[in-house]
Amino acid sequence: MSLMPVATALDRLLASAAEHPPTAVIKVPLAGALGCVLAEPVVAVADVPPWDNSAMDGYALASSDLPAAMAGGLPVSQRITAGMAPLPLQPGTCARIFTGAPLPAGADAVQMQENVVQQGEVAQLQAPVVPGQNVRRRGQDIVAGAQVIAAGVRLRPQELGVIASVGLAEVSVRQPLRVAVVSTGDELVEPGTALAPGQIYNSNRFTLIGLLKSMGQTVLDAGILPDDLDATHARLRELSAEADVIITSGGVSVGEADCLGQALRGGGSVDLWKLAIKPGKPFTLATYAGTPVLGLPGNPAATLVTFLLLVRPYLLTRLGAMDTAAPQFELPTAFAWAEAGTRDEYLRARLEQGAVQLAGNQSSGVLSSASQATGLVCVPAGETFAAGDLVRYLPFSGLLR
Structure with missing residues (x-):
């Protein structure tokens, strides 16, 4: 069986995700909308700022009074601070004004205080001004009736600030997905339990739950699935009734002990399996009782990499997000890669002084190197590079959200 290229697998994953309607629309308070996918456009109901x-x-003045302001000065007729409603500017006067305060009617310019000498109640300008100088015009940022943010945008802090600026206290977003997380294997035990011979701690459960929570999804923690075919079928039926998506780690191959793989092939359908990626070759997309199952490899680094590259964009597509691509940059490398591989390889790397460096052991079973890393470097199949060459770098800062 030939291995499927990662790009082809991603296209098929996103096409599969698009076959499902986006989740329901819910209203949430603006303070709780960070990371949510906007379901409806945000339209401004007022100008921002609402006044000049x-x-x-x-000092605010009419530019027509500039000659007098430069010669003998102008009387200061009022003092305007932010939050005040000013009186119209009296002809032939100026107003002491502070940043963010409304411009009084009749004024069309502001001279900064460093260029003004005030003696008593008279202000004399030391430099000329032109109409509009140091004035923020009404609607300069946003005009009433304009679409501020499009549907499908995943809300970042800056979007929350923009929405607040037009006066909205809540927004319509896509309801988070209910994602079941299940680990497989009799060898797994939870942290805090003494290890018996042949046992290991279940790290994938915590990695996956953390990744999903960082995306704002609702996690159904299904614990550890034993290596028992009947129990596997029963658990998959149960989770299919509760979850929008099931994410598993381990057991998706065709070995005698791979009960999950047997259950998916015997009671469901497998849409793709075995990708040309390292780590993560056994990644699987399947369906069981009508519910998508994303089967991740059991090795911890492979679990992390396939989630970031494949599961994350799948889930965002299910939520109706219009941008699911992982951010990436071309950066010089501080190490060489001399042996061309047959699969796209994603190396855990860290960014140091503008160049990327390998971060620890690159075995798919080693997760500590991901903790030392700041992102992933992609080495396409069949390629090598020398130190100083440009490589494709995917920062965790863009992937882990």
Whole structure:
């Protein structure tokens, strides 16, 4: 069986995700919307800013009064701070004004205080101004009726600030997916339990739950699935009734002890299996009782890499997100790669002084190197590179959210 290229697998995953309607629309308070996918466009109901205001601490005046302001000065007729409603500017006067305060009617410019000398109640300008100088115009940022943010945007802190600026206290977003997480294997035990011979601690459970929570999804923690075919069928039936997606780790191959793989092939359908990726070759997309099952490899680094590259964009597509691509950059490498592989390889790497360096052991069973890393370097199948060459770098800062 030939291995499927990663790009082909991703296309098929996203096409499969698109066959499912996006989740329901819910209203959430703006303070709780971080990371959510916007379900409806945000339209401004008012101009931002709602009135002309000063960009500086200084003096507001009509530019037609500039000659008098430069010669003998102008009387200061009022003092305007942010939050005040100013009076119209009296002709032939100026107003002491502070940053963010509304510009009084009749004024069209602000001279910064550093260019003004005030003696008593008279201000004399030391430099000229032109109409509009140091003035933030009404609607300069956002005009009423304009679409501020499109549906499908995943909300970051800056989007929350923009939405708040147009006065909205809640937004319509896509309901988080219910994602069941199940680990497989009789060798697994939970941390805090003494290890018996042949046992290991279940790290994948914590990695996957952490990844899903960082995306804001609802996690159904299904624990550890024993190596028993009947029990596997029973658990898959149970989870299929509760979850939108099931994510598993381990047991998806065709070996005698791979009960999950047997159950998916015997009671469900396998849509793709075995990818040209390292680590993560056994990644599987299947369906069981109508519910998608994303089968991740059991090796901890492979679990992490396949989630970031394949599961994350799948889930975002299910949520109706319009941008699911992983951020990536071309950066110079501080190490060489001399042996071309037959699969796209994703190396745990760290960014140091503008170049990427390998981060620890690259075995698929070693997770500590991911903790030392700041991202992944992609080495396409059949390629090598020398130190100093440009490589494709995917930072964790963009993938782990």
